[in-house]
Amino acid sequence: xxxxxxxxxxxxxxxxxxxxxxxxxxxxxxxxxxxxxxxxxxxxxxxxxxxxxxxxxxxxxxxxxxxxxxxxxxxxxxxxxxxxxxxxxxxxxxxxxxxxxxxxxxxxxxxxxxxxxxxxxxxxxxxxxxxxxxxxxxxxxxxxxxxxxxxxxxxxxxxxxxxxxxxxxxxxxxxxxxxxxxxxxxxxxxxxxxxxxxxxxxxxxxxxxxxxxxxxxxxxxxxxxxxxxxxxxxxxxxxxxxxxxxxxxxxxxxxxxxxxxxxxxxxxxxxxxxxxxxxxxxxxxxxxxxxxxxxxxxxxxxxxxxxxxxxxxxxxxxxxxxxxxxxxxxxxxxxxxxx
Numbered sequence: 376x377x378x379x380x381x382x383x384x385x386x387x388x389x390x391x392x393x394x395x396x397x398x399x400x401x402x403x404x405x406x407x408x409x410x411x412x413x414x415x416x417x418x419x420x421x422x423x424x425x426x427x428x429x430x431x432x433x434x435x436x437x438x439x440x441x442x443x444x445x446x447x448x449x450x451x452x453x454x455x456x457x458x459x460x461x462x463x464x465x466x467x468x469x470x471x472x473x474x475x476x477x478x479x480x481x482x483x484x485x486x487x488x489x490x491x492x493x494x495x496x497x498x499x500x501x502x503x504x505x506x507x508x509x510x511x512x513x514x515x516x517x518x519x520x521x522x523x524x525x526x527x528x529x530x531x532x533x534x535x536x537x538x539x540x541x542x543x544x545x546x547x548x549x550x551x552x553x554x555x556x557x558x559x560x561x562x563x564x565x566x567x568x569x570x571x572x573x574x575x576x577x578x579x580x581x582x583x584x585x586x587x588x589x590x591x592x593x594x595x596x597x598x599x600x601x602x603x604x605x606x607x608x609x610x611x612x613x614x615x616x617x618x619x620x621x622x623x624x625x626x627x628x629x630x631x632x633x634x635x636x637x638x639x640x641x642x643x644x645x646x647x648x649x650x651x652x653x654x655x656x657x658x659x660x661x662x663x664x665x666x667x668x669x670x671x672x673x674x675x676x677x678x679x680x681x682x683x684x685x686x687x688x689x690x691x692x693x694x695x696x697x698x699x700x701x702x703x704x705x706x707x708x709x710x711x712x713x714x
Contacts, residue, residue: 431508433527434515439464439479442524451508451531453501465527470497470505486512487522495532506533549645552615552625555632556585556599556642563641572646574618585644590614590622602629602642615646624650673702677713 423445431451434443441463444456452468469479473496486492491513498508508529515524546553552569554562565580573580573588580588586595591613598611607630615623629644663670669686671679682697690697690705703712 429530431527431529433465433529434524435465435527436524437522439466441465443526451500451529452498468498470499473497482510482512483525486525487514490514498529506531507536508532551648552646554585554644554646556644558603558639558641560585560596560599569646572615572617572623572648574621588615590616598627599629599642599644602631602644603639606631613646622650623648624653671702677702 427445427447428450429447431448432443432445433441433448435441440461441459442461444454444459449455454463466474466479473479478496482492482494482496491511493511494509495507496510497505498510499505509532510527510529512525512527514522515526517523546566549566550568552572553566554569555564557563562580562583562585565577569580570577584592585599586592589595595613598608598613601608601611607628609628611627611629613625613627615625617623625646626649627644627646629642631639632641632643633639663683666683667685669689670683671686672681674680679697679700679702682694686697687694701709703709706712
């Protein structure tokens, strides 16, 4: 066979050695046998792979052999392109538990069946560190539509998970019932304090009507509608009914929460238990009403703000007629009363 024929048999696009771009030497990011077309297309794809640093992009054959490895994959997993392209199987990126359980094959089967698989999965770096990634895998097909491999796009979401867990821990640490409510009044999340005050588990609460758990459902509905209309409410009084019939008086503070574009997603509501305060107030009221002497509270401008039953009897006027009027009006010497 001639020297020219040997050169023709050789497949340079399957080599792993670096390619040259001007005077700069760069590693090859993909096996060019997976790309058909002019050299401009190859350069275009190379530029995309080099600039995609936030997401790992990996191409592999049906048997798992890696054919494409971008800069994001290098940063995420720690392998250089020349270590993996055409030489390594993508199974090395899976944790052993998933591999033994057949999860990689299940994911590929789902991608072939549905056209895409998307979810979270544990992955392993070159140094053995395990992290959680959000993964999207789609089939690669040839010109006839026959599957020839897969394209995997992933991102490390470990930091997002840690932040979410931290936020969750703060929510669960609250002794006040906390609830998130959708635009149609359905509960979307609750904390442990809400579970205790209602007597129902999280899965029984989520998806149900927020107003169902109060002694005055319509008043509860009006409350969250005000939040959507005004942006927030403060000290909105409601009474929560426990599964066993126990009642808890609360004051709700609620506000809307939004996505990054400012669109309202729902309502975040926090309930402060005021049962003890209410009972103390009722007790104090009972002492006032028990007095046989007329008792009155008066504002700085001389207006009556509260009265007891004895005052009602001595004046002959109901409470609602007395409150807000001038204290001095009910005496034979009004000016002296003012003094």
